Amino acid sequence: MLFLGFGFGLSILDWFGSVSSARVSCVSFLFLPTDQVNVTARRIWAVKGEEQEAAKELIEILKTLESELGDKKYFGDETFGYVDIALIGFHSWFAVYEKFGNVSIESECSKLVAWAKRCLERESVAKALPESEKVITFISERRKKLGLE
Secondary structure, three states: OOOOOHHHHHHHHHHHHHHOOOOOOOOHHHHOOHHHHHHHHHHHHHOOOOHHHHHHHHHHHHHHHHHHHOOOOEOEEOEOOHHHHHHHHHHHHHHHHHHHHOOOHHHHOHHHHHHHHHHHOOHHHHHHOOOHHHHHHHHHHHHHHOOOO
16 A cells, blocks of 8 residues: 555546546546656655755645645545545655655645545544555665665
């Protein structure tokens, strides 16, 4: 489950959309280029010297998601749904981006962090996601192997 995140969740939504006539609300964020998200996020922890610039780019992407969330409890308004499922895996990586990108996601995107905390109150979500510290440990070990630490 360590790598279940943004891209994989979007693939699930794409599949759901192709086999179901149900309408998924609030999915305009799906037009975000997922390769850009993945490349930007990876630059934070895997490319020495680009951490700050990549962190700023990632914050802009997260702010786009936050604007889609608005003042709603979940992306589907009051109901935890497919969009929330697709995005919550990304939360486990927030601490990595904060540590290696030297950025505070909570201060930059407080509504998005509050949404993530609400999602984590759900037992199913809390059990499914890896702890942020485990992701940091994994990435720290990876950075050592890459000679970045």
